[in-house]
Amino acid sequence: MCGRFALPTFEGLASHFRLQSAPALAPRYNITPGTDIAVVRLISDAHDRELVLLRWGLVPYWAKDKKIGCKLVNARAESVADKPAFRDAFRQRRCLIPALGFYEWLAKARQPYFVRLKESGILAFAGLWDRWRGENNETIESCAIITTGANLMVGRIHDRMPAIIEPAHYDRWLDQKSDRASLPALLKPFPDSKMVVYPVGMGVNNPKNDSPDCLAGIKDN
DNA sequence: CCAGACGTTGTT
DNA sequence: GTCTGG
């Protein structure tokens, strides 16, 4: 699954996603569900993209209780098009979630690992977003990260990982008019030949720890 | 018909 | 909002 990831400050985030402008983002090394995360989506009624901060944990527009978002942190690629909680967002509100990489845990050892590109480049997770309106004009915009099967390399740690969209496919993923039948192909496991996995310190386990140390590799025993 | 769920993960 | 279970 994908329940923790990192997005340090990147030069070139705006140009990578072809954004007109991007808000200054605080560097984050230990991003957790329930917090606001950076999301790239189409500007409504326009073809340009925007980067906004949305709550991680999708609250469907029809939800009676916004607490449902606690449970909707990930959506399985295999079923996202059909699940009531996700299918409308899958059709109309897809987004990209920038990251340097993500954490996965080796369950038995509670040992965290970090997964990123070999070149330490920007990744984009496949995401969905929604807008919920409650009483007193309360509005929550929220998002979820789509997961898919692990590739062979990540599979040594865990059997799922976030779906990663390649830059060549950003437009097709974001565009509401894309042929929906072509979308599942974008959600296949990212090739492990382009990635690295390495163990990191147990300090990552505690969400309060949010420093560059989180990314530091340790000796793999 | 109304009430209640709507999800993923890991572990047993 | 929409589906499932009772």
Add this chain to the structure above:
DNA sequence: CCAGACGTTGTT
């Protein structure tokens, strides 16, 4: 995802 709480009353 993991860590940490998990409760009520009355008083300051």
Add this chain to the structure above:
DNA sequence: GTCTGG
């Protein structure tokens, strides 16, 4: 065991 908060 299960929920909430980060």
